Amino acid sequence: xxxxxxxxxxxxxxxxxxxxxxxxxxxxxxxxxxxxxxxxxxxxxxxxxxxxxxxxxxxxxxxxxxxxxxxxxxxxxxxxxxxxxxxxxxxxxxxxxxxxxxxxxxxxxxxxxxxxxxxxxxxxxxxxxxxxxxxxxxxxxxxxxxxxxxxxxxxxxxxxxxxxxxxxxxxxxxxxxxxxxxxxxxxxxxxxxxxxxxxxxxxxxxxxxxxxxxxxxxxxxxxxxxxxxxxxxxxxxxxxxxxxxxxxxxxxxxxxxxxxxxxxxxxxxxxxxxxxxxxxxxxxxxxxxxxxxxxxxxxxxxxxxxxxxxxxxxxxxxxxxxxxxxxxxxxxxxxxxxxxxxxxxxxxxxxxxxxxxxxxxxxxxxxxxxxxxxxxxxxxxxxxxxxxxxxxxxxxxxxxxxxxxxxxxxxxxxxxxx
Amino acid sequence: xxxxxxxxxxxxxxxxxxxxxxxxxxxxxxxxxxxxxxxxxxxxxxxxxxxxxxxxxxxxxxxxxxxxxxxxxxxxxxxxxxxxxxxxxxxxxxxxxxxxxxxxxxxxxxxxxxxxxxxxxxxxxxxxxxxxxxxxxxxxxxxxxxxxxxxxxxxxxxxxxxxxxxxxxxxxxxxxxxxxxxxxxxxxxx
Numbered sequence: 001x002x003x004x005x006x007x008x009x010x011x012x013x014x015x016x017x018x019x020x021x022x023x024x025x026x027x028x029x030x031x032x033x034x035x036x037x038x039x040x041x042x043x044x045x046x047x048x049x050x051x052x053x054x055x056x057x058x059x060x061x062x063x064x065x066x067x068x069x070x071x072x073x074x075x076x077x078x079x080x081x082x083x084x085x086x087x088x089x090x091x092x093x094x095x096x097x098x099x100x101x102x103x104x105x106x107x108x109x110x111x112x113x114x115x116x117x118x119x120x121x122x123x124x125x126x127x128x129x130x131x132x133x134x135x136x137x138x139x140x141x142x143x144x145x146x147x148x149x150x151x152x153x154x155x156x157x158x159x160x161x162x163x164x165x166x167x168x169x170x171x172x173x174x175x176x177x178x179x180x181x182x183x184x185x186x187x188x189x190x191x192x193x194x195x196x197x198x199x200x201x202x203x204x205x206x207x208x209x210x211x212x213x214x215x216x217x218x219x220x221x222x223x224x225x226x227x228x229x230x231x232x233x234x235x236x237x238x239x240x241x242x243x244x245x246x247x248x249x250x251x252x253x254x255x256x257x258x259x260x261x262x263x264x265x266x267x268x269x270x271x272x273x274x275x276x277x278x279x280x281x282x283x284x285x286x287x288x289x290x291x292x293x294x295x296x297x298x299x300x301x302x303x304x305x306x307x308x309x310x311x312x313x314x315x316x317x318x319x320x321x322x323x324x325x326x327x328x329x330x331x332x333x334x335x336x337x338x339x340x341x342x343x344x345x346x347x348x349x350x351x352x353x354x355x356x357x358x359x360x361x362x363x364x365x366x367x368x369x370x371x372x373x374x375x376x377x378x379x380x381x382x383x384x385x386x387x388x389x390x391x392x393x394x395x396x397x398x399x400x401x402x403x404x405x406x407x408x409x410x411x412x413x414x415x416x417x418x
Numbered sequence: 419x420x421x422x423x424x425x426x427x428x429x430x431x432x433x434x435x436x437x438x439x440x441x442x443x444x445x446x447x448x449x450x451x452x453x454x455x456x457x458x459x460x461x462x463x464x465x466x467x468x469x470x471x472x473x474x475x476x477x478x479x480x481x482x483x484x485x486x487x488x489x490x491x492x493x494x495x496x497x498x499x500x501x502x503x504x505x506x507x508x509x510x511x512x513x514x515x516x517x518x519x520x521x522x523x524x525x526x527x528x529x530x531x532x533x534x535x536x537x538x539x540x541x542x543x544x545x546x547x548x549x550x551x552x553x554x555x556x557x558x559x560x561x562x563x564x565x566x567x568x569x570x571x572x573x574x575x576x577x578x579x580x581x582x583x584x585x586x587x588x589x590x591x592x593x594x595x596x597x598x599x600x601x602x603x604x605x606x607x608x
Contacts, residue, residue, distance in 0.1 A: 019430060020487065048547070050532050055547070075547065150454045150476065194425045194455065194476065197447030273456070273475045283475070286453030294450075314452055330451070340451050365477055 004091045023047040039087035054078045108408040128185045136184045138172025144374035147355040152193040165191035171376040178379035185209035198406040202415040205394040212387045216327045216343045219388035227302045236302040254324040297332035316342035341390035348380035420482040432485040439464040439483040439536045492529045511540045523578030524549045524596045550605045559584035
């Protein structure tokens with residue numbers, strides 16, 4: 001294993017693992033060793049790893065590549081400890097795993113970002129306090145868990161009994177609403193197994209809130225107010241799920257058959273999964289949503305998408321007047337899915353039916369069955385007041401507020417370093 | 419045969435698709451909050467070098483490919499067959515003219531190369547990026563031709579033709595970039 005470690009400046013300590021073959025150093029977003037400095041060319045230099053030798057070449061950069069103070073005239077074999085200078089930046093070439101391992105204690109986020117994150121947390125809390133909400137804390141580890149086909153809770157055995165790290169604080173918070181609280185919010189960690197990428201980390205920070213008596217429209221207004229205040233926009237847009245599909249793809253997402261959806265995908269520039277086993281109509285809608293609708297939402301200002309298909313209601317109640325839709329909405333900013341809200345399902349019997357159906361699909365996917373019954377079901381049988389609830393990904397909010405491209409840049413320690 | 423679940427997918431994974439080995443060169447994880455994950459992958463065919471775009475959904479899997487990278491040296495060529503030796507276990511490999519491709523131009527006996535083995539058999543052999551070759555034959559350059567923009571073909575020791583500046587003479591050793599086939603510089607004048 002070979003590494004480059006930045007040894008000066010603000011990003012001191014950041015290290016890049018060199019992979020076999022060519023590693024481009026440059027300002028280009030695609031560069032493996034991405035340096036966002038103006039004095040660096042898009043493709044400035046290349047570090048080539050072949051078996052046990054590592055070679056550096058300058059790619060005709062304007063300001064040159066220096067190794068141990070000398071400007072590169074031709075390709076050079078790198079030795080452990082060599083210092084590479086590009087613009088004002090100095091990097092150490094390191095083949096010793098131990099030396100680079102010793103830098104893994106560091107945050108993947110910069111100190112400036114972590115301080116800005118702290119400011120956003122404060123601003124968010126103040127927004128809720130000023131709006132009359134009480135802050136609550138519910139268990140992260142619980143004997144209950146949300147039953148969803150594609151959410152994979154992490155199971156933890158405690159005293160011989162299975163528990164789960166919560167995929168959201170939804171159950172605990174609704175139990176508090178059923179116990180008599182009126183307007184509550186929580187900023188907590190949630191866990192979703194198998195989720196990792198520029199927008200995902202297995203453990204992440206969620207902001208969730210519930211307000212008794214709110215209609216879907218009022219809940220959407222509140223979410224719009226929150227996001228325009230946090231991200232300094234002058235307003236936000238709303239569009240129904242159906243209209244978004246009609247406008248962008250010219251199809252009706254509520255009435256099209258599965259076959260029609262597949263035909264639309266075939267006509268678009270996209271490589272769909274080859275194995276269709278287990279895929280249903282909603283999976284094709286999701287695919288069209290994430291690939292073709294979502295990337296166009298929320299660029300001028302934040303966009304709230306509402307009236308989701310009834311088949312994707314999760315824990316939302318069905319619309320009393322429109323039989324094909326559920327009272328569910330989502331918020332998108334710059335193509336990023338940021339929040340999800342429901343006019344909450346109150347009927348315990350319907351919850352049970354949905355859980356049974358979801359567990360059958362989970363079995364089809366070879367996923368463990370999750371409990372159909374829960375304290376939440378008890379709370380609903382007892383009587384859950386009419387309310388709306390919204391969950392928002394705080395890490396993504398920080399990314400958008402600070403213009404960061406990856407969740408790694410805004411959280412202290414991603415799972416690989418947790 | 420071992421296989422990888424989508425949760426194991428990452429850049430650098432070597433997998434088998436339609437009985438050919440591939441290297442995962444890109445992996446993008448996309449997931450709607452409530453929907454299934456999509457793993458959008460770019461895979462490079464380790465034999466032909468072509469790139470394949472494939473999307474997998476959460477729960478899919480791919481077969482692992484038994485691929486390893488080794489150091490080896492070029493031994494000799496016998497008509498259409500090239501012989502190489504693994505520097506670690508001294509195993510010998512035979513490669514056809516087709517498998518070696520254009521690289522035959524740069525292979526000198528004893529040259530250290532890089533090989534990729536699939537199920538124990540070499541699928542690609544790569545010479546160093548720069549090799550030094552002796553010029554065996556060339557037309558003499560016209561007197562005064564010292565500019566590098568006047569070129570001519572020369573024949574080197576491996577039998578290949580390389581385009582060189584006109585000032586290169588028989589017996590010169592030239593440095594060639596094996597990735598492009600271009601002349602780089604004159605390494606020595608004999």
